[in-house]
Amino acid sequence: MNLVDYVKSVSQEDFGKPFRHQAVWNNRLKSTGGRFFPHDGHLDFNPKIYEEFGLATFRKIVRHELCHYHLYYEKKGYKHKDADFKNLLKRVDGLRYTPKSQQQKVNYFQYVCQKCGLVYERKRRVDTGKFACGKCRGKLEQKR
Incomplete structure (x- = not known):
């Protein structure tokens, strides 16, 4: 699976907005499903979550990170505590927390x-x- 193309398709289908940055796999992530980096706009994803829980759960994690991404560039509250983030996450059916893996x-x-x-x-x-x-x-x- 080409990760960047997948994230772009999820962004367009679920948010109706384009994803214009990079998305990469990060094998060093342990307890998190993904990360958003505001300084350059790229997203990191944990490949172990995809392997262990499948595409349906991984898509919800992608939605979570895309909520951070789109809200940041719209200059709205993009952090976990912000109401804008919570509302958008609920609207697109993203995961609030990463499921616990067997190793955790x-x-x-x-x-x-x-x-x-x-x-x-x-x-x-x-x-x-x-x-x-x-x-x-x-x-x-x-x-x-």
Whole structure:
């Protein structure tokens, strides 16, 4: 798929306006679907999102970035917090947030207090010899 031609077609079909800059794949993007650069007008897109979620989801991400693009050049509110951006994004059915990929999902560590039974979930591992239950000061044990 030629990315620039695809973005141009989405811009014309969904916005009725031309896209006159560059669109490139950026393999370094991890948690974002795309980025708009106001200083030169180009768009970056995450190829992993396209591969993992397919063309329908990717099209919604393209619409999101094109909302930034068109509003910026119309001198309207193009940032996420602006009402102009939110309204246009809703009108063209773009994604507000990028879906979480399998690599982004966080594995939690679970710990149980042996005294009161309180369950703790943590993103990072806890040293059970050093830390105790915050409620009763009992010994913690890793659940899984």
